[in-house]
Amino acid sequence: MDQIIIKEVYTQSDLKKFVEYPNFLYKNNPYYVPSLISEEMEIFDERKNPVFEFSVCKKYLAYKDEKIVGRIAVILNKNEQNLLGIKKIRFGWFDVIDDLNVTKALLDKAYEFAKENGFTRIEGPVGFTNLDKAGLLIKGYDKLATMIGLYNSPYYSTHFESLGFTKANEWVEFYIKVVDVLPEKVIRFSELLQQKYKLKALRFNTKKELVKYADEMFKLLDETYKVLPTYVPFSEKQINYYKEKYIPFINKDYVICIADENNKLVGFAITMPSYSKALQKAKGKLFPWGWYHLLKASRHNEWANFYLIGIHPDYQRKGITAIVLKEFFELFNSKGIRYLETNPELENNKSIQLLWKDYNPINHKRRRTYFKEI
Numbered sequence: 001m002d003q004i005i006i007k008e009v010y011t012q013s014d015l016k017k018f019v020e021y022p023n024f025l026y027k028n029n030p031y032y033v034p035s036l037i038s039e040e041m042e043i044f045d046e047r048k049n050p051v052f053e054f055s056v057c058k059k060y061l062a063y064k065d066e067k068i069v070g071r072i073a074v075i076l077n078k079n080e081q082n083l084l085g086i087k088k089i090r091f092g093w094f095d096v097i098d099d100l101n102v103t104k105a106l107l108d109k110a111y112e113f114a115k116e117n118g119f120t121r122i123e124g125p126v127g128f129t130n131l132d133k134a135g136l137l138i139k140g141y142d143k144l145a146t147m148i149g150l151y152n153s154p155y156y157s158t159h160f161e162s163l164g165f166t167k168a169n170e171w172v173e174f175y176i177k178v179v180d181v182l183p184e185k186v187i188r189f190s191e192l193l194q195q196k197y198k199l200k201a202l203r204f205n206t207k208k209e210l211v212k213y214a215d216e217m218f219k220l221l222d223e224t225y226k227v228l229p230t231y232v233p234f235s236e237k238q239i240n241y242y243k244e245k246y247i248p249f250i251n252k253d254y255v256i257c258i259a260d261e262n263n264k265l266v267g268f269a270i271t272m273p274s275y276s277k278a279l280q281k282a283k284g285k286l287f288p289w290g291w292y293h294l295l296k297a298s299r300h301n302e303w304a305n306f307y308l309i310g311i312h313p314d315y316q317r318k319g320i321t322a323i324v325l326k327e328f329f330e331l332f333n334s335k336g337i338r339y340l341e342t343n344p345e346l347e348n349n350k351s352i353q354l355l356w357k358d359y360n361p362i363n364h365k366r367r368r369t370y371f372k373e374i
Contacts, residue, residue, distance in 0.1 A: 002064045004105045009059035015044060018059055021071050022095045023284055026151065033145040033276045034284040039245075043132075044073075050237035051128040054079040059093070060109050062102050070096035072106040074113045075128055079232045086230065088371070089114040091124035092132065095152070096159070103159040111374050123168050123371040125150060130231060131242065135171050135344055135367030136160070143364050144276050146305050146341060149173070150367065157368070165370035171344035172353070174361035178332045178340055183358055190326040193319055199266065201327045202257040210252045214243050216265045217257075220310035227313075249275075251298050253335070256327045258320055267311040269324045274303035274341070302338045309352075321355050 009018050019040040026032035044059065046052040055077050062070035073093040080086045091110045096103050110122045126134040133150045138157050145151040193199065204210040218239045225231045234242070251272055258267040278297035282290030311320065332340065344367055345352045353361075 004069075004102055005063040006105055006109060007061050007063065009061060014061065015041060015059070017068060018061055018071050018093070019044075020284070021061070021068055022151075024068075025095055025097070029151075031142060031144050032151045033147065033279050034282070035147075036279070036282070036286060036290070037284040038286065042245075043128075048241070049128075050235060050241050051077075053235070053237065055128050057128070058109070058113060060106060062096070062106055064099075064102070069099065070094075070102045070106050072109060074110045075126075076113070076117055077128060077232075080230070083232055084230065087119050088121040088123050089117065089119050090126045090128075091122060092127045092134070094125045094156075096156070098153070098155045100159050100162060104163060107163065114374060120373055121371055122374065123369055126369060129238075130225070135169075135369055138170075138366050138368050140173070140365030147272075147275050147279060148305070148307060148343065149365070157370075160370045163372070165372045168369040168371040170347045170366060170368045172347050172363050173344050173365035173367070174342045174353075174356055175364050176340045176342070176356055176359045176361050178329060178338050179359065180333065182326060182329050186322055186326055186358065189319065190322045193323055197315070197318065197320070198261040199258055199320065199323065201323060202259055203327075204252040204255060207247070207250075207252045210250070210255055211243070211247060213257055213265060213268070214247065215239065217268050217310060218242070220265055220268060220312060221308070223312050224310040224316075249294075253331065254304065256324050256331075258323055265312075266315045267309075267320050267324065269309040269328070270307045271304045271328060271340070272307060273298050273301035273335075273337070274305050276303075300336075302336065304332060304335075304337045304340050306340060306342045308343070316351075325355065 007014070009015055016037070019037055022032070023034050042048055044057065055075060057073055057075045059073045060071065061068050071093060072091055075090040075092065077090060089110060091107070094106070096106065114120065114122050125136055126132065133148060135150060136156055137150060137152050141154055218234055222233045226233065249272070250270060254271045254273065256269050257265055260266050275294055275297050278293035281293040309324070342356065
């Protein structure tokens with residue numbers, strides 16, 4: 001058996017190899033979507049990414065015959081431990097050839113890190129926080145990945161289960177054909193809600209107008225998801241970092257905000273034209289022509305991706321998502337969008353899945369995180 005060598009990533013050169021590895025692993029796969037290399041590099045930059053104020057991360061590459069055959073990042077999120085009392089080691093950025101021994105060698109590093117820190121549970125694939133990519137693909141290998149979704153081959157789950165890992169969480173994703181005419185009950189219900197609660201939908205003429213609401217959006221995210229047992233609120237530095245990181249990619253036309261009579265946000269949702277095919281053409285690089293492919297995708301597209309939704313708890317059971325959906329479907333028809341792909345939703349989050357029930361949703365992807373007690 002060929003010897004497997006695991007090396008920790010220390011240098012920028014090795015970090016670049018770590019970041020680019022899945023691009024080589026899935027080079028000829030028509031469904032894999034490369035991340036932007038510069039964005040991935042910045043995630044691990046301790047000088048820029050505020051998650052390192054409360055996180056420790058070690059990165060490893062696996063080699064056989066002097067070739068890279070796998071990678072893993074092992075993470076300790078101290079906020080998760082100190083604020084929520086959750087004692088586990090996270091792992092993510094996991095990619096590997098179809099060799100169980102390589103998978104085992106990489107996960108052994110996660111076991112070591114867990115034991116060094118006094119933990120007995122490891123879980124993944126996840127990132128540093130709730131805004132990072134998470135969940136191993138277990139259905140939808142023949143579907144084009146999205147910019148925020150992980151892609152992997154079917155053997156990954158086989159490897160984990162062979163090594164004694166158990167399901168932690170599972171998410172479902174849907175795609176929906178955009179209807180030309182909304183159901184009358186949706187239109188009527190939306191209008192009644194706006195009148196009853198004195199609400200209005202906000203659209204933005206410039207990105208500068210949108211930026212003014214960015215802080216309120218993050219506060220709404222905290223309010224929306226604080227009931228989840230694993231949710232850690234954003235710090236001020238994280239909010240500023242994410243604003244700088246994500247807002248340049250957001251198309252202002254694809255953001256809907258709902259405000260009350262005092263102009264205070266009570267809900268928002270962000271969709272985007274699908275950048276999957278553009279990122280494939282860019283091959284992980286904005287230059288020389290990656291930016292052009294992304295710009296073209298933002299202007300001419302049949303697909304949109306649903307990314308984030310935040311609803312204030314006082315309004316969550318009042319149906320204001322009907323207003324959001326009405327606004328989006330009108331927008332999609334005006335933009336020539338024919339298909340909408342949802343973001344991953346926890347399989348037991350029936351309230352979110354009810355949003356799509358009138359639009360014949362098709363569950364085309366599933367993803368799962370695994371855990372192991374060691």
